[in-house]
Amino acid sequence: MIRVLLAEDQHLVRGALSALLSLEEDITVVAGVADGAAAVAAAAEHRPDVVLLDIEMPVMDGITATARILSEVPTARVLILTTFGRPGYLRRAMDAGASGFVVKDTEPERLADAVRKVRAGQVVVDPDLAVASLERGQDPLTERERQILRAAEHGDTVADLAKRLCLSEGTVRNHLSSAIGKTGARNRAEAARTARENGWL
Incomplete structure (x- = not known):
């Protein structure tokens, strides 16, 4: 059996x-x-x-x-x-x-x-x-970019995200910018939505 x-x-x-x-x-x-x-x-x-x-x-x-x-x-x-x-x-x-x-x-x-x-x-x-x-093709996002996009889905500010993830605001901005570019999105909300629809998050 x-x-x-x-x-x-x-x-x-x-x-x-x-x-x-x-x-x-x-x-x-x-x-x-x-x-x-x-x-x-x-x-x-x-x-x-x-x-x-x-x-x-x-x-x-x-x-x-x-x-x-x-x-x-x-x-x-x-x-x-x-x-x-x-x-x-x-x-x-x-x-x-x-x-x-x-x-x-x-x-x-x-x-x-x-x-x-x-x-x-x-x-x-x-x-x-x-x-x-x-x-x-392959998921273009890094694990850190996925983590930040997941956190950004709730609409938190960059400062909030940085505090929650124990990162600098500059680092959060860089990862968000990279994720936006990789997904071909216009902003972080659209990047998160695109990543979610593709099963990357």
Whole structure:
């Protein structure tokens, strides 16, 4: 049996996924949780073969949870399942160690097949998303630029950002300017929006 852990913050979706996968003779769902931190704890407790993770969850996102889970349970395989088919998410998920990335409108049979494939050591990626990722290229932002753009999404001043991130105001301005240039935006709000839409944040 393939032991699966589900992490999805929407109760109804989590229940539906669990029911669908449980219909498969070779798959059993060992636990279902609603956030990334709970997924890390449940993975350590249940030692699943495959962890099915949503990306946008409370407490800890799926990409961060992927890296933590794989450090706790190196034998597990992570399959990202998300509504948000953004190319940047794909690259970041794979960099974190995920073995697959499928969108939520995938047919149930294909989802079960993806679980089997990643358990067998294969990499499974939604083909449309793979093409989009190749067309868009790599995430141009540095980790510091992403950190500052995330903080800037709330509309804080440069002084506020500098204080919160323990940086000088000049450093914050330089990183914002660089991020604006790399995203082709006119201002930091547009840069943050573009980065978010591409899955870079």
